[in-house]
Amino acid sequence: MSDGHRERSGLEPYEPLNVLKPVGPDIWIVDGPEITLAWIGLKLPFTTRMTVVRLDNGDLILHSPVEYSPELRSTLEALGPIRFLIAPNSLHYWWVPDWKAQLPEAMVLAVPGLEKRAKRPIQVDQPLIDRKSPWPDEIGLLVVSGDVLTEAIFFHRSSQTLILTDLIENFEPGRIHSWFFRLLVRLAGAADPDGKAPIDMQLSFFRSSQALRKAVRQMIVWAPERIIIAHGRWYQQNGVKELKRAFRWV
Template sequence: MTSDRSLEPRLEPYAPLNVLKPVAPDVWIVDGPEITFAWIGLKLPFTTRMTVIRLSNGDLILHSPVGYSLELRSALEALGPIRFLVAPNSLHYWWIPDWKVQLPGVPVLAIPGLDKRAKRPVQVDQLLMDRQSPWPDEIDLLVVKGDVLTEAVFFHRLSKTLILTDLIENFELKRIHGWFFRMLVRFSGAADPDGKAPIDMQLSFFRSGQALRKAVRQMIVWAPERIVIAHGRWYEKDAVKELRRAFRWV
């Protein structure tokens, strides 16, 4: 993904932007500006969303950070010290180098292979490996591998919050400006209220379907109460029901 601020937003943003919004105890989201994703010659718009987790010792984890600003950093540091920057999949990394420049001592945690696939240099300090959570007493981790996408899935036990990135996308059609993108979203299967992984991403898990099914079963066993996703309307309730619906293609 790349930032393209020269374009007028083609998705109605989840205002207010770049401010902390409470989700659950010690969990917040920050909705950011539109970003574009290049796909077969098209520039497709996506909304962006960061998830912030505060550990029991007060340290903050920034999951899929949105754009850096002094104002946002100050708001975050009022909650606690920023200790981890997380690139949860091979697409969600774009603004991490900007945060790393400002916070050089904060480690970047990323899925394997990001350094080779990223379209801008990203310093990776620690790899996210399957079930090897850097915070085993508070957060469970799964790494789901596909041919196109590898994604780290996080479950914050205290709040029962499941944090996904692109494994579920849930675009609200009423927020999309332009018939062509609305058509693409409908065709891809990523439209609210039946959002899921887009069809091209589903196909990329053809060879790893068994592993994905196992991962989905684990997510259900965790019994989350809510699911935060990066693109579109996230799920404030009925999380297990939404998992069964969104992953029925598996």
């Protein structure tokens, strides 16, 4: 997530934090610390989650990196060299510059227009272009753009894992400490077990609904077994079923 800072916990974290959690062959997640996001004068808590993919040549991709630490870097480099840092949408970029500062040879890939929209300086080495994956044999790529959000969607072929960021949010109400935020999440339509894009984000895709519908069809064709998301409970099975449910508004 972007312009956040740490405060008193508002969500039950997905512990343990800052450790690798296996998802499938050559893919892991790392749950990071909570941040807050400013929205219409409110400060809302969000959990953070990074996805780590190891390519066939051993190189590592860090998708939506969580907060940098030497200990986490050391753990990751035991798997392979960190070659790619991905800012997968126009909100999830905040810690990319910190990783880049420590790993100057790593390539930053980001959605188009991020450098102008970001609220801190970020060096982008290569834009993510729709259906032009840098690793086409291993990872499929789609890029969808709404009025508020541009997001890159990744499909890790060997593990049958779809990697989303904010296009589905699935907050577990039992993990939310604030009754007010719990109510907001339910009203927004982003509460487990029926998590999806919040209603304001859905409305922001009104003018580009046809392109999004086409992207959803491609995601279904990929037939993912699991879906990783950045916020809330991710889906360890029944990926196609969850896609059809979560994107029925499209």
